[in-house]
Amino acid sequence: MPQQATTSLFQAATSTFESLALLFPEQGNVEGAEFLPLAATVSVTYRGAGAGRVVVGVTAGILPALAENMLGAAAAPDAQVQRDALGELANVVTGNVLPLINGATAVYRLDAPIDAGNAPFGARDGEVRRAFTRLQMDEGEALLALFSHDDAAAPSAVPAAAAAGA
Amino acid sequence: MTLNVLIVDDSGVMRAMIRRTLSLCGIPLGEVYEAANGVEALEQLGEHWVDLALLDVNMPVMDGEELLTRIRASEEWRALAVIIVSTESSDTRLARLRAHGVEIVHKPFTPEQLRNTILQVTGLTHAAASNDIAVPSGDFDF
Numbered sequence: 001m002p003q004q005a006t007t008s009l010f011q012a013a014t015s016t017f018e019s020l021a022l023l024f025p026e027q028g029n030v031e032g033a034e035f036l037p038l039a040a041t042v043s044v045t046y047r048g049a050g051a052g053r054v055v056v057g058v059t060a061g062i063l064p065a066l067a068e069n070m071l072g073a074a075a076a077p078d079a080q081v082q083r084d085a086l087g088e089l090a091n092v093v094t095g096n097v098l099p100l101i102n103g104a105t106a107v108y109r110l111d112a113p114i115d116a117g118n119a120p121f122g123a124r125d126g127e128v129r130r131a132f133t134r135l136q137m138d139e140g141e142a143l144l145a146l147f148s149h150d151d152a153a154a155p156s157a158v159p160a161a162a163a164a165g166a
Numbered sequence: 167m168t169l170n171v172l173i174v175d176d177s178g179v180m181r182a183m184i185r186r187t188l189s190l191c192g193i194p195l196g197e198v199y200e201a202a203n204g205v206e207a208l209e210q211l212g213e214h215w216v217d218l219a220l221l222d223v224n225m226p227v228m229d230g231e232e233l234l235t236r237i238r239a240s241e242e243w244r245a246l247a248v249i250i251v252s253t254e255s256s257d258t259r260l261a262r263l264r265a266h267g268v269e270i271v272h273k274p275f276t277p278e279q280l281r282n283t284i285l286q287v288t289g290l291t292h293a294a295a296s297n298d299i300a301v302p303s304g305d306f307d308f
Binding site for chain 1 (some may be wrong): 176177178179180182183186224226229252253254255256257258259273274276
């Protein structure tokens with residue numbers, strides 16, 4: 001199940017980066033890997049058939065590229081718009097990964113994206129990290145994780161660097 | 167004929183993307199209004215004539231499903247052409263939404279998907295819209 005969840009997260013993220021932002025990722029190694037510093041992280045909380053959150057973090061090169069490509073801007077939009085673009089991307093990833101993992105009949109409500117805070121890729125109390133993936137692109141890289149409150153059996157093995165906030 | 171369009175989405179970036187897509191895909195546009203949630207959308211509907219509404223589902227204050235229910239309960243707006251533009255993938259919820267006579271465009275979407283769905287729900291013909299989608303170099307999907 002954890003591998004399936006990670007595969008689903010990778011599929012949803014890749015599809016979203018490609019079609020929403022015209023960025024074309026490859027899957028990066030997470031075991032024992034060193035992670036680049038992240039410029040921004042956002043979290044989308046979901047509730048309903050299950051509860052949890054999806055976290056997306058990107059390096060400095062990805063952030064302006066996301067906004068430019070999503071909005072068709074000739075110049076990089078300002079920092080707030082760049083963060084909003086990342087939030088919308090995280091929202092779309094979340095909406096697409098949940099049915100891949102939990103089936104198409106489950107109903108969820110997604111909260112608006114928020115800053116993921118400190119140690120964004122570490123599980124909080126009561127959470128289990130069900131999936132973690134790394135996307136590498138020409139512009140930089142992205143890390144994504146899916147946490148849930150409803151699957152105590154799922155392992156939460158997380159590379160130490162990522163758990164610390166990459 | 168031009169279409170007055172109301173875009174309802176809590177993401178300003180997504181509203182901008184949809185507005186840009188509309189301007190590129192050859193639909194004869196009149197005024198384009200925006201709202202960040204269902205309450206703002208009802209306020210816009212109280213002030214402007216709208217031919218087509220594009221609604222997100224997950225929004226704060228009032229979500230798209232409740233907004234749609236209120237639109238269909240309204241004497242003035244019950245026949246309004248509505249397209250749901252959302253990441254919503256639940257068959258259960260999509261069936262509830264379709265029962266209100268709407269079409270669904272799943273995010274992420276292509277300009278062609280949005281254009282063809284608009285033509286479908288508004289009854290516009292391809293001849294009434296420009297045949298080509300004016301996609302600037304480097305832009306393909308949204």
